[in-house]
Amino acid sequence: MLTIDAHLDLAMNALEWNRDLQQPVTAIRLREQGKIDLPDRGRGVVSLPDLRKGNVGLVVATQIGRYVAPENPLPGWHSPEQAWAQTQGQLAWYRAMEEAGELTSITDIPTLETHLNLWKNPSAAADKKPLGYILSLEGADSLITVGHLERAWQQGLRAVGPAHYGPGRYANGTDATGNLSALGKALLREMERLNIILDATHLCDEAFWDALNCFRGPVWASHSNCRQLVNHNRQFSNDQLRELISRQAVIGLALDAWMLVPDWVRGRSTPQAHNCALDTALDHLDHICQLAGNTNHVGIGSDLDGAFGKEQCPYDLETIADLQKIPVLLARRGYTPTDIENVMHGNWLRFLRHAWQ
Numbered sequence: 001m002l003t004i005d006a007h008l009d010l011a012m013n014a015l016e017w018n019r020d021l022q023q024p025v026t027a028i029r030l031r032e033q034g035k036i037d038l039p040d041r042g043r044g045v046v047s048l049p050d051l052r053k054g055n056v057g058l059v060v061a062t063q064i065g066r067y068v069a070p071e072n073p074l075p076g077w078h079s080p081e082q083a084w085a086q087t088q089g090q091l092a093w094y095r096a097m098e099e100a101g102e103l104t105s106i107t108d109i110p111t112l113e114t115h116l117n118l119w120k121n122p123s124a125a126a127d128k129k130p131l132g133y134i135l136s137l138e139g140a141d142s143l144i145t146v147g148h149l150e151r152a153w154q155q156g157l158r159a160v161g162p163a164h165y166g167p168g169r170y171a172n173g174t175d176a177t178g179n180l181s182a183l184g185k186a187l188l189r190e191m192e193r194l195n196i197i198l199d200a201t202h203l204c205d206e207a208f209w210d211a212l213n214c215f216r217g218p219v220w221a222s223h224s225n226c227r228q229l230v231n232h233n234r235q236f237s238n239d240q241l242r243e244l245i246s247r248q249a250v251i252g253l254a255l256d257a258w259m260l261v262p263d264w265v266r267g268r269s270t271p272q273a274h275n276c277a278l279d280t281a282l283d284h285l286d287h288i289c290q291l292a293g294n295t296n297h298v299g300i301g302s303d304l305d306g307a308f309g310k311e312q313c314p315y316d317l318e319t320i321a322d323l324q325k326i327p328v329l330l331a332r333r334g335y336t337p338t339d340i341e342n343v344m345h346g347n348w349l350r351f352l353r354h355a356w357q
Ligand SMILES: [Zn+2]
Pocket: 138, 202, 223, 303, 306
């Protein structure tokens, strides 16, 4: 079944992890054997061939570059200009993948519908179809000024999550606190003018409510799970989920183990010992459906290349192609064929067609 994944950090993996995503996962892992510079070395689960194998024909792919002030212990760039340059390098990788026939940029209804027709066409060779990608910015720190947003829009940027981890120039994110700054509000106004989707993921609670109160454009949460099931500020409370549902948002299920099962300890816990399977992940998706009273507000935003790999994934997922196990698991829970299509692609498509009309 055609699958849409609303959150992957493809360019970050290509440039910062030095992964040649044109190779299959097996080859990327082999080349990383013996390397210990990062916890997920040799354990990646995402590549372009494996996305095709899993019929993931459309992804939301990020640019990401954090600015850090001298006292901020998080990794990041020491000036917004450096962060901007980093995201421009990431854009250059996406462009190179377009030239190689691996990716195609989706920016509006015509490019979306043309791409969907290609993926529906059974005669087009499945291993040759370009993957569609919608460009998104995770954390807005790299926008040197609010004026840079229009330039980014011209480059194809269609969604922005103002925050990531920690304090941000425009909004505070996961593990931080505080209301939106004047700069953050100005960014939201410019996003509204350009019809850029607000990604609510990673906004700290105060910034979340500020943003939803002042932003009138389309809102989604590309990769977020439920606080009721795993209690952490990175997850959404029921009130936040209800607000997103009332705003016609779609919420993407993230498949990072620590967000799926309680009491995960990074580097120590294992998916098997914590009983973290794809079906466990679906508890989060199901919780949102129960709050909504329907299946119209959930999708997949796997984050499967977000600085973790097999060591921190559901244990029955070997590569991203295993997203194709989800329809079977949903059917077992009593989801109808229409519900399952909603989850795998229908809700994201409805959202995009409405946002871009
Ligand atoms: Zn994220």
